[in-house]
Amino acid sequence: MTTTTRTRPRVEGEREAEIHRAVLAELIESGYDKLTFDAVAGAVRASKATLYRRWPTKSEMVIDALVATRCSEAAEVPDTGTLRGDLLELACVPGGLSEDLSALIGAIIPALHRDPELFKAFHEQFIGPKMAQALEVFERARDRGEVGPGADLEQLAKVLPALCTHEEFVFKKYLTPEDIASLVDAIVLPACRATRRDD
Incomplete structure (x- = not known):
């Protein structure tokens, strides 16, 4: 008697990237709570079964899309020689704060404390790597x-992301690189200078 082994359909490459884009677009449009597998499946003309096999839960699907598109592991931490230059390089690259990242975070925030699985994955897979990059920048600035x-x-590393998220989440203002430079110059750098006792 021959046993047939069924393999799970693989979602990868451009098809996976297409699904990631649809997930994030739906997240910004509807928010985390109203995002559904049905909506994503309809946007990419896929079956819900295919999505469920790849991402068993909504939180897994959302975090995977966020990490894959906005948190590249291969990205190098900038080293321009100045804190200002490093912050702008870090914030104004693809996936940085000048795109739709703050809007995406704002769409997730309301659900974080109601969904322990989402909270854990968000902090471990997304916030953790982002903070590690920012801390490296600030450690060099301290040196x-x-x-x-x-x-x-x-605390200093949290200032710029918090300001950007506040602007987009509260005021629906999508920040340009020029906006971010203004926040760095007006708030972040003065806060850093205030920690230097020789000033």
Whole structure:
């Protein structure tokens, strides 16, 4: 008697990228709570079964799309020689704060504390790597003397993302690189200088 082994359909390459784009577009349009497998399947002309086999839960589908498109593991942490330059390089690249990242985060925020699985995956797979990059930038700035030796680097690293998310989530303002440069110059850099005791 021969046993037939069924393999799960693979979603990869451009097809996977197409689904990721549809997930994020639906996330911005409807928010996390109203995002459905039906809507994504309809947008990419796929069956729900195919999506469920690849992503058993909505949180897995959303986090996978977010990480794959906005958190490249291969991305190098910029080293321009100045904190200002590094922050702008980090924020104004594809997947950075000047695109729709803050809008995506804003769409997820309301669900984070109601969905433990989403909260855990969001912090481990997305926020963690982003913070690691930012902390490397601020550690180099501290070594150069742009930030005080006793400064709380984690708090400083959160300032720019928090400002950008607030602008987009509360005021629906999509930030340009020029907007981000203005926030860096007016708020982030003065906050860093305030930690230097020699000023």
